[in-house]
Amino acid sequence: MKKKLKFTGLNVDRRVTNLVILSLMFSIAFFISIALRGYILENNSLPGKEAYFSTIVASDILNFRENPAISARAVPEVIWPALIAFFSIIFRVNEEYSIIALSLIFGILSLILIYLVIDKLGFKKRNLAIVFFLISPATIWMFATYSKFILPFFFALLMLYLLLSEKYTLSLIALGITCLFGAVSGISALAFSLLGFKKGFWKWFSKGAIVCFLLISLIYFAFPVFPEFSFSFENLFSLFASLSEFGINLFAFLLASIGIIITWKERRERKELFSIYLTFTILLVLSVLNKEFIFFFNFILIFLAAVGFTKLIERNWASNLIRVLTLMILIIGMITPMVVIPLRVASLEPSKEMISALGFLRSQEDGAVLSVKENGYWIKGIGEKEAFVDEFRARANKGLEEDALDLLKERNLEKLEKEFGESDIKYVLMDGKTKQLFRTKDEGILLLFLYTDRFERIYDEGGIEIWKFSREGRGNL
Amino acid sequence: MENKTVYAILALILLSSLAANLYVLYYEPLHEDAYFSLRYAEHVKEKFTPLTSDELSYGGRNLEEPFLYYYLLGLAAKIDENLVRIIAALITTSIILVVFLISSTFISKGLSLIPSVFAAFLPAMFKISIISPNVLAFLILFLLIYSFMRINEKGFLYLFIILSFLLPLTSFLSIFFIFAALIFLFIMFIEGKRLSELEWETLLFSIFVNVLVVLMMFRNSLLSYGPSFIWQNIPSSVLMEYFREFSPVEIITVLGLASLILGVIGFAFSFKEKNSLLLSSFFISALVFLWLRIIPFSIGLILLSLSLAALSAISLKVLNPYIKRTKFSKFRDRIVQVLFALAIITSVVPVVFAVMNYESKVSASTENAIETIGGNGSVILAPHEYGHAITYAGSKNVADSLFLLAPAPDKRVKDIEIVYSSQSETTVLEIMRRYEVDYLVLDDYAREKFGVNELSYIGDKKCFSKVYDEKETKVYRFKCG
Numbered sequence: 001m002k003k004k005l006k007f008t009g010l011n012v013d014r015r016v017t018n019l020v021i022l023s024l025m026f027s028i029a030f031f032i033s034i035a036l037r038g039y040i041l042e043n044n045s046l047p048g049k050e051a052y053f054s055t056i057v058a059s060d061i062l063n064f065r066e067n068p069a070i071s072a073r074a075v076p077e078v079i080w081p082a083l084i085a086f087f088s089i090i091f092r093v094n095e096e097y098s099i100i101a102l103s104l105i106f107g108i109l110s111l112i113l114i115y116l117v118i119d120k121l122g123f124k125k126r127n128l129a130i131v132f133f134l135i136s137p138a139t140i141w142m143f144a145t146y147s148k149f150i151l152p153f154f155f156a157l158l159m160l161y162l163l164l165s166e167k168y169t170l171s172l173i174a175l176g177i178t179c180l181f182g183a184v185s186g187i188s189a190l191a192f193s194l195l196g197f198k199k200g201f202w203k204w205f206s207k208g209a210i211v212c213f214l215l216i217s218l219i220y221f222a223f224p225v226f227p228e229f230s231f232s233f234e235n236l237f238s239l240f241a242s243l244s245e246f247g248i249n250l251f252a253f254l255l256a257s258i259g260i261i262i263t264w265k266e267r268r269e270r271k272e273l274f275s276i277y278l279t280f281t282i283l284l285v286l287s288v289l290n291k292e293f294i295f296f297f298n299f300i301l302i303f304l305a306a307v308g309f310t311k312l313i314e315r316n317w318a319s320n321l322i323r324v325l326t327l328m329i330l331i332i333g334m335i336t337p338m339v340v341i342p343l344r345v346a347s348l349e350p351s352k353e354m355i356s357a358l359g360f361l362r363s364q365e366d367g368a369v370l371s372v373k374e375n376g377y378w379i380k381g382i383g384e385k386e387a388f389v390d391e392f393r394a395r396a397n398k399g400l401e402e403d404a405l406d407l408l409k410e411r412n413l414e415k416l417e418k419e420f421g422e423s424d425i426k427y428v429l430m431d432g433k434t435k436q437l438f439r440t441k442d443e444g445i446l447l448l449f450l451y452t453d454r455f456e457r458i459y460d461e462g463g464i465e466i467w468k469f470s471r472e473g474r475g476n477l
Numbered sequence: 478m479e480n481k482t483v484y485a486i487l488a489l490i491l492l493s494s495l496a497a498n499l500y501v502l503y504y505e506p507l508h509e510d511a512y513f514s515l516r517y518a519e520h521v522k523e524k525f526t527p528l529t530s531d532e533l534s535y536g537g538r539n540l541e542e543p544f545l546y547y548y549l550l551g552l553a554a555k556i557d558e559n560l561v562r563i564i565a566a567l568i569t570t571s572i573i574l575v576v577f578l579i580s581s582t583f584i585s586k587g588l589s590l591i592p593s594v595f596a597a598f599l600p601a602m603f604k605i606s607i608i609s610p611n612v613l614a615f616l617i618l619f620l621l622i623y624s625f626m627r628i629n630e631k632g633f634l635y636l637f638i639i640l641s642f643l644l645p646l647t648s649f650l651s652i653f654f655i656f657a658a659l660i661f662l663f664i665m666f667i668e669g670k671r672l673s674e675l676e677w678e679t680l681l682f683s684i685f686v687n688v689l690v691v692l693m694m695f696r697n698s699l700l701s702y703g704p705s706f707i708w709q710n711i712p713s714s715v716l717m718e719y720f721r722e723f724s725p726v727e728i729i730t731v732l733g734l735a736s737l738i739l740g741v742i743g744f745a746f747s748f749k750e751k752n753s754l755l756l757s758s759f760f761i762s763a764l765v766f767l768w769l770r771i772i773p774f775s776i777g778l779i780l781l782s783l784s785l786a787a788l789s790a791i792s793l794k795v796l797n798p799y800i801k802r803t804k805f806s807k808f809r810d811r812i813v814q815v816l817f818a819l820a821i822i823t824s825v826v827p828v829v830f831a832v833m834n835y836e837s838k839v840s841a842s843t844e845n846a847i848e849t850i851g852g853n854g855s856v857i858l859a860p861h862e863y864g865h866a867i868t869y870a871g872s873k874n875v876a877d878s879l880f881l882l883a884p885a886p887d888k889r890v891k892d893i894e895i896v897y898s899s900q901s902e903t904t905v906l907e908i909m910r911r912y913e914v915d916y917l918v919l920d921d922y923a924r925e926k927f928g929v930n931e932l933s934y935i936g937d938k939k940c941f942s943k944v945y946d947e948k949e950t951k952v953y954r955f956k957c958g
Contacts, residue, residue, distance in 0.1 A: 254685070
C-alpha cells in the first residue's frame, strides 16, 4: 500500500514508514540501556558475563591466541564471537564496539523480519505486535546484554519468513545455520517452522528435522556438553515474573491466554490457528524446562498477546469505565518491564568496584587468579589475567568448579601451595560472592590469610580484596 | 419476622461481637502480631511514609508489606490513640454485616440472621490478631463478592472497582482472591454457565489489578524467592507449627457443627447458580490454600468459616421449600428458631471458651519485662513470636514473624532454639556475640516451647546477670559481648 507522505511529497510504502519508526524506537530503547549504565551509573563496562565471554573469544580469534572455547570445538559458543571478530577487522573497531553494533544491526533486522512474518501470517495489527516485542523483558534482556541468542533468533525468523514465502531451499539453509547454535536454537527454529504449516509442509519439515538432527549431533560430537533440561520453579519464575531477568511478561502471558481463548472459537474456520497453538504449547513447555527457550517463546507469546489485546479493544464492552481501567492496567503491566529491565541490565555486574579492582590486577605481574566461576570472564576480560575457573570451563569440565571451591576452602598450606604451583595461581580475588562461601572469618583459605605471611593483601577497596600468594615466607600457622 | 425485629436482632449480634472484640483488645494481653500493626501505625502517624526498612527487626532489614490498613490505623491514631483498637474491632464486626447482606440475596432477612450468627462468632478469629490487615482483607473479600453479586445495580460497579484496588494494597490475601476468581471462571467453564458481559469484564479487570499490584508491591520478594514467595519465606521449623495439620475434631470445634453441616449442604447445592458458585470458589480456594499451606492455619480457617457461613444461606434456601412441602411445614417457624438456637449454641459456646481461654504468647509479665529493659536500641533475644513486641518497645530483635525479605530467618530461628536448648555455653556465647545480644528473655512460653526449665549456662555470673525477675519472666543481661 503506497501513501503519499505530506512532508516529503514522496510515494512511500506505509510498511516502510512503519518499519523506520519501529526501528527508531528499537534503537532508542537499545541506547537507553547503554546510556543508563554509562552516564547515570557511570559504569562503562559491558553488562553481565555473556558479553565478556564473547569479546574475550573474539579478541583471542583476532590475536590468534589459544582459547578454551575454540580448543574445545564449542561451535555454538564460537560463531557469535567469530562474527564480532570479523566485524572488528572489517570496520577496524574494537570488540566492544563490534558487539554493540552487531546487536543493534541484528535487532533491527529481527524487527523487520517479525514485521514481515506477522504480515505473512495475515495478522493486521503488526505494529502492535512489534511494540509488544520491543517492550518485552526477554527482548530487552537479549539485545541489551548482547546475548549469543541474537544471531540464532534472527536466523530462526529468517527461516520462518523464507518458509512462509515458499522459498523452501533457502529456508532449509537458514534452519541449518540456526542449528549450528545448538539444540535450543535448532529445536526452537523447528517449532517456529510449524507456523508455516500448509500443503506439503511435512515433506519440508522431515528434511528440516533430519538436517537439524545431523548438525546438532555433529556439534555435540565435537563438544559434548548438552543443554540442561529440568523442571524447576526457577524456570517457572523466570517465565512468569515480569520483573525478573529475561522472563516473559506476565501480562503478555495473560493477554496471550485471552488471545487463545477468544480465537479458540475460530479454530475450525482458521486451520492455521492450530499451528500457532502448537508452537505456543511446545515452546511454553520447553521454556519451563530450560529458560534459554524463553527468547524464542517470547516471539509467539507477543504475537498471541497482540491478538488478545486487539480482541479486547475491539470488543463491545458493557462498561466503558471498566474498559478504560482494564486497558490502562494492561498498558501499565506491559510497559513496566520497559522501565525495570533496562535499569536491571544497567546495574548488572561487573560493578564499578570490581572494574577498579580488576584494573589494579591488570597492572600486576602475570599469573592465574582464583575466585568463584562467576568472576572468571571479568578476570580475563578486564583484569587480563587467566582465571582458574570461569563459567565456560566449569561447563566443559564438570569437576573444575568443585576444585576451585575446594581450594578456597583449603586450610592446609602445603596442599594449597602444591595446587597453586600446578595451576600457576598467584592471586585470590575475594568479592561479595566469594566471601559468601564462608560463615566465619577464619574458615578455609581465610585462616591462611590471617595467620601466614604467604598471602599479602595487595588490594582492599569497595568490599573487594585481592590477595597475592608468595612462595616464600614462614608459612607456619 | 418483621424487619424491625430482624434489624434489632442483627444489631444485638453486632454489638455482642463488638463487645467480645473490644474485651479481648482492652482486657487481654495483645496478640503477638498486633504489636507490628501498632508500630507501623505509629510510624505512619509520625512520618506518613510507608515502612520499607526496619532498623529494629532482625537487626535491620527491608520490608514489603501492603500498607493500606496501617495507614488507616495511623490516621486513626492521629485523632486518638484509642481509636486504633476501636477501628480494628469495628472492622472485625463489619464482616458480619457483609455476610448478612450476602445471605439476604439468597434468603429472607430473617433467615439471614443464621449465617450472620455463624460469621459473628468465629473462634478462629480469636486465634489471630484482630489488629491485623488480614481482618480488613476478609471484609474487602466478602464485600467484593457482594458487590459482584449486584454488579448490574447502580453503585456496585464502582464499589467493586474501588475494592479491587484496595485489596492488594491491604493484604497478601489478594493472591487468594486471584486464585478464587480463576477457580470461579474455571468452574463456570466446566459447568457451561455464561457470565454476563459486565460480570466477565469486571472479573477480568479485578484479576489484572490484583496481579499488577502484587507484582509491584512484592517486586523484591518475587526477585528473591520466585513464585515460592507465596510461602513467605517461613523457616521449615516454624512452618511445622504455623501450618498445623488438619484435625477433624479441631475443625468441627472451630467451624461450629451447625455451620459446617449447613455450609457443606449449601456447597453441594451451590453449583446451580453463579452467585452461590462464587462463594463455593472461595470455599474451594480456602481448602486448597490450607492444603498447600500457603496461608496460616487460623487465617485459612477463618476464610473457610466465613465461606461456610455464607454458603449456609444456600442450604437454607434449598431446605425451606422442602420443609414447606412436608408435614413439618406447620412447624416451619419452630424449625427456624431451633436452627437459630443451634447456631447460637454451636457458635457462641466455642467463642465464649475462646475468649475465656484467650492467651497471647507474649504474657503480661513478659510484655512488662520487654518494656522495662527495652527502648534503647539494645538487642533482645527471645522466641521469634516476641519479635514485634520487642521492636514495639524500641529494642532490636534477633527474629520475628515477618520472614519475607528477612536476613537468614531459618538460621536465626534455629540459633534462638539452640540458645534455649543447648547445654554448651561456648555455642551459646558464639551465637549471642554473633547477634550482639544484650538481653535474654526466659518465660513460661519459652520454657514450654523449648522444653527447658532453666538455662544450664546461666550460672556463669561473668557473662550473665539477672536484671528482671517477676512472676514467670526472667531477663538476663549478657555481659560477654
